[in-house]
Amino acid sequence: xxxxxxxxEIDDYVALIRLNRPEALNALNQQLLSELGQALQEADxxxxxxxxxxxxxxxxxxxxxDITEMAAMNYDDVLxxxxxxxxxxxxxxxxxxxxxxxxxxxxxxxxxxxLACDFIICSDSAKFGQPEINLGVxxxxxxxxxxxxxxxxxxxxxxxxxxxxxxxxxAERAGLVSRVVPAAKLLPEALAAARKIAEKSLISVMVxxxxxxxxxxxxxxxxxxxxxxxxxxxxxxxxxxxxMNAFLEKREPxxxxx
Ligand code: CAA
Numbered sequence: 001x002x003x004x005x006x007x008x009e010i011d012d013y014v015a016l017i018r019l020n021r022p023e024a025l026n027a028l029n030q031q032l033l034s035e036l037g038q039a040l041q042e043a044d045x046x047x048x049x050x051x052x053x054x055x056x057x058x059x060x061x062x063x064x065x066d067i068t069e070m071a072a073m074n075y076d077d078v079l080x081x082x083x084x085x086x087x088x089x090x091x092x093x094x095x096x097x098x099x100x101x102x103x104x105x106x107x108x109x110x111x112x113x114x115l116a117c118d119f120i121i122c123s124d125s126a127k128f129g130q131p132e133i134n135l136g137v138x139x140x141x142x143x144x145x146x147x148x149x150x151x152x153x154x155x156x157x158x159x160x161x162x163x164x165x166x167x168x169x170x171a172e173r174a175g176l177v178s179r180v181v182p183a184a185k186l187l188p189e190a191l192a193a194a195r196k197i198a199e200k201s202l203i204s205v206m207v208x209x210x211x212x213x214x215x216x217x218x219x220x221x222x223x224x225x226x227x228x229x230x231x232x233x234x235x236x237x238x239x240x241x242x243x244m245n246a247f248l249e250k251r252e253p254x255x256x257x258x
Pocket of ligand 1: 023027063064066067068084105107108109110112131132135138141143
């Protein structure tokens with residue numbers, strides 16, 4: 001499907017989704033969020049996709065929700081329309097892994113979009129921030145919950161209440177991103193990570209993703225029980241036999257997602 005605010009390419013079992021509103025530094029307007037939801041659903045259902053990379057431009061992953069769309073809105077408009085209440089669900093409902101490849105600004109809703117992905121790889125030019133406080137509001141796409149999960153209460157409060165940006169080095173120290181690479185290497189690095197994931201059994205990839213996400217949704221006791229059941233369940237798959245036999249036979253496994 002053709003999109004106006006995204007560029008989607010599928011190659012080697014990886015879908016690369018680029019946010020493409022350069023005139024507004026990829027600000028997340030309703031059209032972009034709606035197209036992103038469609039692109040993610042299509043990728044999740046496409047057998048030729050086993051991992052997804054979400055990226056922006058070198059200058060901006062996304063500079064936030066679109067302020068021009070929000071400026072004139074009132075309390076009742078935002079409440080009744082449930083603005084941003086469901087737009088991020090296609091990300092959290094996607095069962096295949098999503099890597100955010102972030103260069104430049106990831107601010108406000110842009111930072112929250114990256115946080116909703118499974119992990120973030122960023123370039124050394126990346127700047128993360130929740131500057132909504134400067135606009136008289138607060139993060140509205142999960143930032144007050146996912147940012148403390150990612151970086152702890154102290155840094156999350158500092159960023160959300162002062163509006164200051166975090167550079168790539170601080171983001172890596174804080175655990176917000178998994179890797180920092182030079183800007184020119186960002187996409188090759190993210191695509192290589194995605195291809196590495198695409199080589200695994202899709203069943204164990206999806207189950208592993210579900211289990212890690214449980215850590216943020218439930219108690220430790222329930223999460224561990226979910227892991228125990230999921231771990232045992234994988235022994236019903238042919239891919240478990242293949243993976244372990246391949247190790248013992250000193251060869252590469254041939255997973256079939258069975
Ligand atoms: N919404 C709408 N348009 C935006 C935008 C946004 N979030 N961010 C940037 N743009 C537009 C600018 O208005 C500008 O458009 P024009 O050329 O038509 O004037 C264009 O993108 C380029 O931006 P700048 O000229 O400002 O570029 P810069 O390099 O000087 O500054 C920046 C870059 C520091 C990122 C600055 O653009 C900026 O501060 N942007 C806003 C960041 C922000 O406050 N984000 C939070 C939004 S609210 C939110 O996200 C709520 C939520 O949680 C759901």
